[in-house]
Amino acid sequence: MLQLNYIRDNKQEVIDRLAVKHFNAQAIINEILDNDDQRKKYQAELDTLLAEANLLAKQTGDLFKAGKVEQANELKDKSAAIKDTTKQLQELLNKQEETVKLLLCQVPNIPSKEVPVGRTPEENVNVFQEGDIPALPDNALAHWDLAKKYDIIDFELGVKISGAGFPVYKGKGSRLQRALINFFLDEAVNAGYTEFQPPLLVNEASGFGTGQLPDKEGQMYHVGIDNLYLIPTAEVPITNLHRDIIYKAEDFPIKNAAYSQCFRREAGSYGKDVRGLNRLHQFDKVEIVQIQHPDKSYQTLDEMVEHVKGLLRKLELPFRILRLCGGDMSFSSALTYDFEVYSAAQKKWLEVSSVSNFESFQANRLKLRFKEKEGKTQLAHTLNGSALAFPRIIAALLENNQSDIGIKIPEALAKYTGYDYIN
Secondary structure: OOOHHHHHHOHHHHHHHHHHOOOOOHHHHHHHHHHHHHHHHHHHHHHHHHHHHHHHHHHHHHHHHOOOHHHHHHHHHHHHHHHHHHHHHHHHHHHHHHHHHHHHOOOOOOOOOOOOOOOOHHHOEEEEEEOOOOOOOOOOOOHHHHHHHOOOEEHHHHHHHOOOOOOEEOOHHHHHHHHHHHHHHHHHHHOOOEEEOOOOEEOHHHHHHOOOOOOOHHHOOEEOOOOEEEOOOOHHHHHHOOOOOEEEHHHOOEEEEEEEEEEOOOOOOOOOOOOOOOOOOEEEEEEEEEEEOHHHHHHHHHHHHHHHHHHHHHOOOOEEEEEOOHHHOOOOOOEEEEEEEEEOOOOEEEEEEEEEEOOOHHHHHHOOEEEOOOOOEEEOEEEEEEEEEHHHHHHHHHHHOEEOOEEEOOHHHHHHHOOOEEO
16 A cells, blocks of 8 residues: 555656556545545544643633632533534544545555556566576477376366366375475575465455455455455465564564465456466465565565576576566566466466565555664565465476476475486
8 A cells, every 4th residue: 555645745656657557546646635635624623622622621620629610510511512523523534534545445556667668468578588498399298188197186186176276186296296395495494584384364454464455356265254365375474474563674684484375266367378287276385575674675676586596497497587567567566577487398488476576565554664773663665476386387397307208307306306207
């Protein structure tokens, strides 16, 4: 959520920058400021009446002490009338504050000036690419066929149990999942992240804090009777660990990592590339989150990008990094880099990670603040990244490493799987 004072002080800049996200902010920014003007008016009236009430209370007490009961009772009656008016004003003020908050919640984060202008994924900018594209034989199989051939993932059984998008991993496939969990978590811990195991269900306040609510209700599974949401990413509970906390500047950076299962309805995704592991409703992922001083958050973003690069290098996968254009960015992000690996049998790039700086957008919702040494309190910056999401990593590993004798496991991962080949 953008800070109201920043909007007021930089109105035109906010409107212009949000246009990069193809969000027409003119009308809602005017509405926010008009409603905030009304809020200020109510607040001023309330403050005046409260001051008058305090003065009358003092005068009433003095009159009673002086034995002037009749005059004291007159002031007491006047105080009672003021009390009724202040109660009505407080109710109006509360409603006005809620109106301003609801309007602010509809405004996306301002994109960084580094964000490219563009509307579609095709307009994202390729900023880095590494690794050779594997040359597979003509009879190479896609990962869903390899999964069936080696009996490591059963898509039909998942449909039977739950529905499409819920695969069942088995045998060496299940062990591969476990190996990736341990590999990614060990790499995060070695990079200075503290490991957490968070809940998979969160409340509305947590979904609001990281910007999933009210923006992404259609993509989240909702447990209605308890009013809880299955997490779409560990970013939600891990970032909310820091909600309503005031840190010291010297506490930064705060580095957290977590493995979790993730759940996404993927509303509206039908008809896209949904075969096999390309798009699931339940999947596994290791997430990294940092809380950082505003002056250092973009340096931290670069460090997180390097961390993900290192993971893909160790997995020996060809990858590229895209700086997302305004039209392809999330509601909450100020700058996002997507990582894609090349899936050789499908002959296309698959997204496996997004690394983002949210600046103070999430922190404002979370009331996540810190104090400088001189005592000034301000909002922290939050960042997160997938490190990494499993399904498309597995798809690329299976497809890119297939041979006549089986599927070769990268050396860095083999010590976790306990086997060198799936065959």
